[in-house]
Amino acid sequence: MAERIEFTRGKRPVTFIDLFAGAGGISEGFLQSCANNKYFKFILASDINPNCELTHIVRYNTQLGIDMDFITEDIMSETFICHLLEKLNGREIDVVTGGPSCQSFSLAGARKKFDKRDNLFIHYLNVIRQLRPKYFVMENVEGILTKNDGKFKDAVMSEIRSIIDDTEVPAMLTYLRELVQKTNCVDENYKWCLLAKIGMELCQDTEEYKNKYFKTIDKQFKQITKKLNYKLSKSDERINTIRHGLLFLQHSKQRDALSKMVVEEKTSSMFNKDGFTETMNNFVSFLEDDTIINSIVAAIDSQEELAEYTEEVEVLKDMIKLYSKDLENCFEIIEEYAQKDGSLEQFRGLQESIHLYNLDNYILVNSSNYGVPQSRDRVLFIGCRKDQQLIKEIPYTLDESEKVCIYEAIADLDFIGNGEIRTEYSHDYNHIEKYENKVHRREVLGKIHDETENILDKCNNLHVATYAEWSKMGRLNDRFEVGKPFYVKTIDQIGTKEMLSDYELYNHQTSNQSEKVLQRLNTIASYKGYTSECRARLETLGINSDKMNYTVLDPEGLSPTVVTMPDDFIHYSAHRCMTVREMARLQSFDDNFVFQGKRTTGGDARKNEVPQYTLVGNAVPPLMARAIGNAILEVINLD
Numbered sequence: 001m002a003e004r005i006e007f008t009r010g011k012r013p014v015t016f017i018d019l020f021a022g023a024g025g026i027s028e029g030f031l032q033s034c035a036n037n038k039y040f041k042f043i044l045a046s047d048i049n050p051n052c053e054l055t056h057i058v059r060y061n062t063q064l065g066i067d068m069d070f071i072t073e074d075i076m077s078e079t080f081i082c083h084l085l086e087k088l089n090g091r092e093i094d095v096v097t098g099g100p101s102c103q104s105f106s107l108a109g110a111r112k113k114f115d116k117r118d119n120l121f122i123h124y125l126n127v128i129r130q131l132r133p134k135y136f137v138m139e140n141v142e143g144i145l146t147k148n149d150g151k152f153k154d155a156v157m158s159e160i161r162s163i164i165d166d167t168e169v170p171a172m173l174t175y176l177r178e179l180v181q182k183t184n185c186v187d188e189n190y191k192w193c194l195l196a197k198i199g200m201e202l203c204q205d206t207e208e209y210k211n212k213y214f215k216t217i218d219k220q221f222k223q224i225t226k227k228l229n230y231k232l233s234k235s236d237e238r239i240n241t242i243r244h245g246l247l248f249l250q251h252s253k254q255r256d257a258l259s260k261m262v263v264e265e266k267t268s269s270m271f272n273k274d275g276f277t278e279t280m281n282n283f284v285s286f287l288e289d290d291t292i293i294n295s296i297v298a299a300i301d302s303q304e305e306l307a308e309y310t311e312e313v314e315v316l317k318d319m320i321k322l323y324s325k326d327l328e329n330c331f332e333i334i335e336e337y338a339q340k341d342g343s344l345e346q347f348r349g350l351q352e353s354i355h356l357y358n359l360d361n362y363i364l365v366n367s368s369n370y371g372v373p374q375s376r377d378r379v380l381f382i383g384c385r386k387d388q389q390l391i392k393e394i395p396y397t398l399d400e401s402e403k404v405c406i407y408e409a410i411a412d413l414d415f416i417g418n419g420e421i422r423t424e425y426s427h428d429y430n431h432i433e434k435y436e437n438k439v440h441r442r443e444v445l446g447k448i449h450d451e452t453e454n455i456l457d458k459c460n461n462l463h464v465a466t467y468a469e470w471s472k473m474g475r476l477n478d479r480f481e482v483g484k485p486f487y488v489k490t491i492d493q494i495g496t497k498e499m500l501s502d503y504e505l506y507n508h509q510t511s512n513q514s515e516k517v518l519q520r521l522n523t524i525a526s527y528k529g530y531t532s533e534c535r536a537r538l539e540t541l542g543i544n545s546d547k548m549n550y551t552v553l554d555p556e557g558l559s560p561t562v563v564t565m566p567d568d569f570i571h572y573s574a575h576r577c578m579t580v581r582e583m584a585r586l587q588s589f590d591d592n593f594v595f596q597g598k599r600t601t602g603g604d605a606r607k608n609e610v611p612q613y614t615l616v617g618n619a620v621p622p623l624m625a626r627a628i629g630n631a632i633l634e635v636i637n638l639d
Contacts (some may be wrong), residue, residue, distance in 0.1 A: 002065045007479045012638055013041035015091065019124060021045035021593060023055050023615035026097045026139070029625025031064075032444075032475050034425060039479070040095070044087055046071040046080075050596040054491055060493065060597055063483040064476070072618035075123045081130055091590050093131050095632060099139040099620060100124050111261035119263075125159055128504040131423055134357065134388050135632050137260065138381040139620055142364070145379060157359060162201065162327045162382050163596070165356040169202050172350045176334065179347075184336050189220045193319045202354070213251050213323070214515060220316045221246070224309055230338040232305060241299035245292055249323060255287045289324045296320055358381040360392045364622065371446025372621040373409035373467065374559040374587045380628065389635040394627050398446035404467050406572065407435040407555035410582045412468045412575060419512030423503040425472070430573055435555050439466055444475055445623065474590040475622075485592040485593040506594040507580035507612060512567070525552050525575040553578075559586040564617035566600060580612045588623040 003198050011034070016028045027248070030040040045056050045068065053070045060066045069087045073080050100120035120140065128136050138156075146152050174372045176198060180191045180455035193216040199209030222240065225233040233239055265271075266280050285291050297317050300306060306313050322330070331351055338347035359381065367376040382391045414430040440448045443466045449464045465473070474482055500506075513521075520543045529532035530550040538544040547567070551560055555572040563569070566577045580595055595612035610618075 001353075002481050004479060004481060008272060011037045011039050014038050014094045014638065015041050015043050015637060016095040016097060016208070017044040017046070017093055018042075018086075019046050019096065019127065020120075021047045021098075021608075022052055023589075023619045024052075024059060024100075025589070025619030025622050026137075026625045026628075027056075027060070028476075028589065028593065029620070029622040029627075030095075030097070030481065030629040032622065032626040033629030033633055034479075035630040036182055036635075038636065040629060040633070042066050042068050043091060043093060044071065044084070045082070046073065046075065048072065048074045051610045051615065054488070055594075055596045055615060057491060058069065058488065058494070063485060063592070064480045065483065075120065075127070080123070081127060084127065085130070087372045088131075094134045094636065095639070096131060096133045096136040097139070098124050098126060098137070111517050121156055122159065125163065128357075128383065129163055132385070132637055134385045136357075136383045137628060137632075138596040139382075140379050140381075141380055142377040145362070145364075150478055150599055153362065156381060157362070158326050158328060158355055160359050160381060161355055163356045164202055164327075165354055165384070165386070166204070167235055168350070168354045172202065172354050173199065175343075175346065175350055179334070179337055179343065181339055181430055182341060185340070186337070187315045189216050190315050190319055191337075192216050193220075194322060194330065194534045197322045197325070198327065198330050198334070210250070214246065217246060217316070217319050220312070220319060224306065224312050224316060227309060228305055228629045235633040236303065238299040238303040242408070244294050245296040245299070246320070247322075249289065249292045249296070252289075259284050259287045272403060293320055293324055329564075350602065353386075355386065357385055358390050359383050360390055363391075363393060365394050365628075367588075367621045367624040368403050368558050369398065370394075370621070370624040370627040371404060371442070371444075371467075372586075372620065372623050373404040373406055374586050374588075376561045376621060376624075378620070378624070382628075382632075388637055390633055391635065394631050397623075397627055400449070402440075402442075402446060403558060404446060405435075405438050405440075405556050406553050406586070407432070408439045408467050409471075409559075409585045410468075411435070411439070411555075411587065413508060413579070413582055414571070416508060416510055416574075416579065418510055418518065418576060418609070421509040423505050423508070425505055426596050432555070432573065438556060439468075442470070444470060445627065471585055471591050474592050475626075476590070481593060485594045488596060489598070498574065505581065505591065507584065507599075508582075509599060510576055510579055511600075514574065519543050520545060521550075521570050521577075522575045524550050525570055525572075528552055562617050566613050580616060583613065583616045587619055589616070589619070590622075 006165055016030055018024070018030075021027060024045065027045060028044055031042060033040055041259050042060060045052075045060075047053065047070075050072055053072045056068070057071050060068045071083055071087060073081070073083060100123075121140075124138060138160075144156070147153070176195055180195050193213055196209045196213035196216060200206045200213060203209060225239065228239070262280060262284055266277075266284075269276075271277050271280055297320065300313060300317055335344065335347065338344045363380040363382060365378050365380060366376050366379070368565045380394070384390050410431070412425070412429050415426040415428060442448050444465075466494055476482055484501055485503075485506055486499050487503070487506055488494055488499050519541070520538060523538055523541065523543065524530055524534055527537070529552055535544065549568060549572055551568060552570045553559060553572045559569075560584055566580075566583075569583075570576070571578060571582075580599060581591065584591075584593065584595065595615050597615075598609065598611040601609045601611045
């Protein structure tokens with residue numbers, strides 16, 4: 001159980017940490033990666049669930065012998081970054097990976113407004129701001145692109161581009177002060193308010209600039225109200241709405257705390273499509289910057305007495321609206337000033353230097369293009385530190401005609417019956433002759449080489465094999481002396497007699513389904529899907545189900561996105577639910593990667609537990625992660 005010296009010799013390590021690590025799909029793929037005489041060194045992983053930690057400890061610390069730390073803590077915890085820095089102990093991290101939880105904006109199922117998981121990407125980027133890695137990868141579901149009409153995706157990209165290089169801030173602020181002083185065609189209060197707002201965006205200590213911002217607005221507001229009669233300025237409801245709204249807007253920390261508590265309660269109590277949802281959503285909306293600003297502006301517009309002072313009032317409204325603008329919006333305004341000043345080239349140079357990360361656009365990937373027998377669309381945001389080369393794509397590792405089908409991936413596991421546990425491979429599996437031509441000898445990343453002679457893999461010096469053979473022998477043997485796989489329910493069982501370590505095959509177990517369930521699955525399979533005709537037939541037979549979806553797998557095709565529910569998929573020939581090991585094959589996990597803890601769970605336990613099926617279903621396919629890792633290793637500059 002150690003890293004092979006012959007693998008690391010002559011190569012340079014690239015350190016990485018994996019946040020929201022789950023089972024470790026990204027970590028597994030990165031450890032397989034090797035390109036341009038560089039490889040990944042695994043430093044730390046994190047997830048909120050103990051079973052993720054258990055699976056990591058078994059796989060990486062014990063089986064592969066890696067000195068890797070794990071943090072079991074919510075990334076939104078106030079102590080998370082402190083604990084992370086303690087674990088890292090000053091070590092520089094080259095790459096950070098992570099997929100902030102995506103339930104609330106997945107295309108598969110109802111989307112939830114104001115789910116606390118929507119904010120996870122902000123906390124992920126806070127880690128990036130702290131560690132300043134050369135690259136970071138944020139992976140998520142395709143649904144992120146269309147959530148809120150694309151506004152959520154825009155917010156993600158804006159936040160990434162707003163990560164600031166602190167060393168460049170003084171030069172930018174000096175330029176902005178000089179520019180604002182020279183700009184005579186804009187209201188004095190407005191331009192100093194704009195400068196304060198940019199200071200809030202650029203500087204870590206925002207309170208000084210925040211106070212300047214609101215003092216400038218207050219100055220403008222008082223200039224206007226002094227022109228009104230005393231009683232109106234002190235007791236009019238609309239004037240008070242403006243005055244109190246500005247105070248409320250200033251109390252951002254209090255509003256954030258209130259919003260966080262409500263959203264956490266809404267999420268934990270699973271309020272969605274019920275009598276509480278609208279009220280809670282409306283309250284959280286009430287706390288948002290835009291809602292408060294809109295209420296203030298509406299009060300200004302509805303106060304007839306203010307109409308006499310149009311120019312000053314319009315300036316006041318513009319100043320207030322600045323609060324909800326991000327850095328890029330503010331820079332668009334500054335660009336106009338720079339154009340008139342003749343310093344546009346200087347400003348653009350400063351603007352480019354102040355951004356710590358470059359991001360061309362999101363990258364849409366499908367796992368089947370990287371040797372995974374599954375059509376799983378994912379969105380990647382790959383941030384490249386400004387001293388690194390921009391990554392615009394993840395090159396495919398095989399052609400369209402070479403994609404791995406379901407039969408090739410799992411046919412050799414089709415020797416298990418209802419309610420069975422199989423712990424050894426069998427040559428007596430269900431060969432289906434008409435599909436045997438779908439089985440090919442391949443390079444590790446999927447390229448087909450049906451010739452009988454061995455070929456050299458680019459980095460790993462491995463021979464070609466079928467997808468199932470690669471899964472059985474493992475894709476990390478060139479780098480590690482992989483220890484014997486084993487299974488435990490808890491960390492305390494490691495090394496005890498309760499540890500199961502004598503098996504050849506793990507996670508290959510089927511539930512003991514009733515005759516009624518088996519008949520239902522067979523009926524659905526006979527209709528080749530959960531069609532309306534099939535539903536009618538199930539009802540006639542008295543074996544209908546409340547489930548919304550069943551998918552009969554096509555042996556010659558790709559698997560749909562692997563999910564966390566074992567009974568969503570029906571095996572193409574056995575007409576049963578899939579085992580954890582079969583699902584893992586569809587995700588491209590090696591067979592010696594053992595998923596730990598409970599196999600499945602249900603009811604309220606799903607809120608807190610991450611059983612084996614969930615570990616598999618939520619993972620990034622390792623072969624796709626390997627391709628992402630290779631794309632980074634090809635270009636990363638360690639000097």
